[in-house]
Amino acid sequence: MASSATSSYAISPLIFGSTQSNLNNESIKEALRCLRVVGGWDALGNVARAAGAGHPSLASSFRSFALARHAAAHDATSDVSLPDLVTFGQVSLSTALAFDALVSRACRRLGEGDQVLLEGGDGAVEANEIEFAFVEERSGGAREMRHGSTSTLKNHASVESAMASAAQRPSNKGRVVVRLDSRGVPSAWHTTDLP
DSSP states (O other): OOOTTTSOOOOOTTOSSTTSSSOOHHHHHHHHHHTTBTTHHHHHHHHHHHTTOOOTTHHHHHHHHHHHHHHHHHOTTOOOOHHHHHHHHHHHHHHHHHHHHHHHHHHHHHHTTOHHHHTOSSOOBOGGGOOEEEEEEETTEEEEEOTTSSSEEEEESSHHHHHHHHHHOGGGTTOEEEEEOTTSOEEEEEESSOO
């Protein structure tokens, strides 16, 4: 977000969690509910696990992360260990990836006039709708992997070209293209549900 000290800015009225100073578990769950995503935090955890970015309990981990962040912001004596910071980073990335995938699917379906979503109810977007394509970093480049397999679809000279190719591949329409680092851990992604 642009710095308020250097310029004025307006926050969209469509933003979630704008009435709070910090996002918390409930604000994320409420955003998913408003977009008709079934399962709240369980759906986030399921999508994160399918992308290879899961944690035993994403909701619990996020809650711990938020409490530690709050303590550090308001108590100068608060101490967060380096391993916890690494874990918090992974939890944030996992939550963001899963949230983006589910929200992008909901927005695409709403944009297409999906009557189930437009009419409301308890939910209509489910975690099992989300499919993935993977790009794996390798020495000297990257490879696109076949959907549902670890076999190579195509080798590329760079991660960027592999990500662009995977995102434009017709068979990946509607899938989330996940970039795996050299450890096989998701480090970035691109949703193909929205332009």
